[in-house]
Amino acid sequence: MPPSLQGRSRGLWLPAGVILAALSLWQTLSALHVFPPSAFPDPLSVSRGLLQEVRSGRLFDDLVASLFRVTSGFVLAVLLGVPLGLWLGMHARLRLAVLPLVNFFRSLSPLAWIPFAILWFGIGDVPAIFLIFMASFFPIVLATTAAVANVPSVYFRVAKEYGLTRRETLLQVTLPASAPQIITTLRVTAGLAWVIVVAAEMIAGRDGLGFAIWDARNGLRMDLLVVDMIVIGLLGMVIDRVLLRLTRIPSLRWGYER
């Protein structure tokens, strides 16, 4: 077997083994009745719950609702946060003036905005998108600013020497030079956004995976609650995997190999 193939299959089998071990631990704990069955659903009842949720189509609807909100809020934060970060990164005085405020909002838990989000936007997609935006925008601005401010000055000297215009310098030097760091931040922030959407939907939603958790709790359907937890965890992994692919782009590899 070629080494790469061996490595790949090992990369699959080892985690699969750990997951199997976790499942058996779960099964053992529920069989031992450490907690009453109503408070600690066993794997079998959760599987039945999963089947039920898939058949009714509700799981899919919730999943789409949550993904839509995360994507909208996150993309909005990227579209506004990256340009603002580039701008702040290039102007030291502006940075000095604005960064404390950005830092303040970054340190503020986005969940603190929930009451206002409901007051301003009611219940549904908009408050959740707003909260995800608030969670992602400030870290993206900060990280982009830092990435741009740390671009080695020799690159700008070279750009000047070879006659690049300001616009060309921005697109051909500043942006690619800070891209690896920005993408790392996007990965971290997307994870954060996915955590926030659950909380937002629990309070300000009528659907979505977060609301499904809340609904399961109210109906004392702990089996469905676990179904939602599993789906949320899996999707979070998928999102990270997708963003991880960005770091495989050849012209970005340099940023991850030092």
Next chain:
Amino acid sequence: MSPLAPTSLPQDPTAPVLRLTGVRHAFGATEVLHDISLTVAPGSFVALVGPSGCGKTTLLHLLSGHDPPTAGTVEHRGTSRMVYQHDGLFPWLTVEENIAFGLRQIPDPSTRAARLVEMLRLIRLAGFERHYPHQLSGGMRQRVELARALAGETELLLMDEPFSSLDDLTRRHLRRELALMLRERPCTVVLVTHDIEEAVELADRVIVLSERPARVQYELAVDLERPRSPTHPTVVQAVDEVLRALGLGRGGA
């Protein structure tokens, strides 16, 4: 045409490429360069050596036009390009794309393509076109920098200790390659280095700068065809003379 040309000299090919007249430079109260005058003829290779911290790099930045001098004038003509100590290449571009950066001023795409192939051959990196800088050794990276700087219509090549971050053997190889490259692609060169042997092996004129504030302390002409062997009597004798000028000669100054 470099956008940085401080003051242009006449475009006559026999006129000096670079002329410094009474250049002084200070950072605040610290005087770094004290009254430096220097004329560099086309096609000549000038090396500036001096103790570390004497203002060699400052001088090079004045030559490139990045910074204006506190007093005096810096004039040059044509395009000047700098080769940096290390990491001057754009890491997000391949070898090919980095060198092509030096060809931006050439309007005709087929000329650009031909020049690119020629430069790759000159630095003996044909086959590495699609590699990224982080996939190359330090010596290979400096060769790519050299190719980028020489690819266009460069008339003045400025080198800021270009081989100082390399190991001794690679450094010796690169000196030799630089000499061979300049034979095929002639260019006026100003090299800043703290390596006396390097200066003597490569330059027609070795200019020794004093401690800060730097003045021209001593100048030595080396008339010997390149590439030169480090053990050639002329080279050995020149190294000895420069060492003596720096107060490091055999048996003391």
